[in-house]
Amino acid sequence: DRNTWVVLWEWGPGFVSKQHHPTQLANGNLLIFDNGVEHGRSRVIELDPGQKKIVWEYMGDPPESFFSLTRGAAQRLPNGNTLITESDKGRVFEIDRDGRVVWEFFNPQTRAIEKQRAAIYRMLRIRQDAVGTPGEARMRP
Numbered sequence: 001d002r003n004t005w006v007v008l009w010e011w012g013p014g015f016v017s018k019q020h021h022p023t024q025l026a027n028g029n030l031l032i033f034d035n036g037v038e039h040g041r042s043r044v045i046e047l048d049p050g051q052k053k054i055v056w057e058y059m060g061d062p063p064e065s066f067f068s069l070t071r072g073a074a075q076r077l078p079n080g081n082t083l084i085t086e087s088d089k090g091r092v093f094e095i096d097r098d099g100r101v102v103w104e105f106f107n108p109q110t111r112a113i114e115k116q117r118a119a120i121y122r123m124l125r126i127r128q129d130a131v132g133t134p135g136e137a138r139m140r141p
Helices: none
Strands: 017-026 030-034 044-047 053-059 073-076 081-088 090-096 102-106
Touching: 017 073, 030 073
Parallel strands: none
Antiparallel strands: 017 030, 030 044, 044 053, 073 081, 081 090, 090 102
16 A cells, blocks of 8 residues: 555465566466576466456476576467567467466577577567558557
8 A cells, every 4th residue: 555555455476486577467367477586487377356366377388498597578469378588598489278388489699709699688479560561560549
């Protein structure tokens, strides 16, 4: 409560580690990127805030194969899939509700010194009608 500085709701200690990028879904749940620093693996969780219960999660297989130490993002798409930015590895991928990868992108740029892919801070899916068709110039007021 901004007026009283009283915390009205909290969740997370013991369940997540260095979590961020919470977004509220249409069903009222929260989609959260959990870096999982203390566990050496990242995950994306959907939390029912009323029950303070994880109702869906994605982890790599094996779990440590999906890990972004400092950044990352997740976006639930209209088709129910989830777009995930594994920032530190320069990877973005889309998974279905069962965790199957249906699309992925690797940043083609690399950092020469470390010989690693350049990081991607965050990627979001934008509706095509918001940007037009290829080759079409659109002016915004």
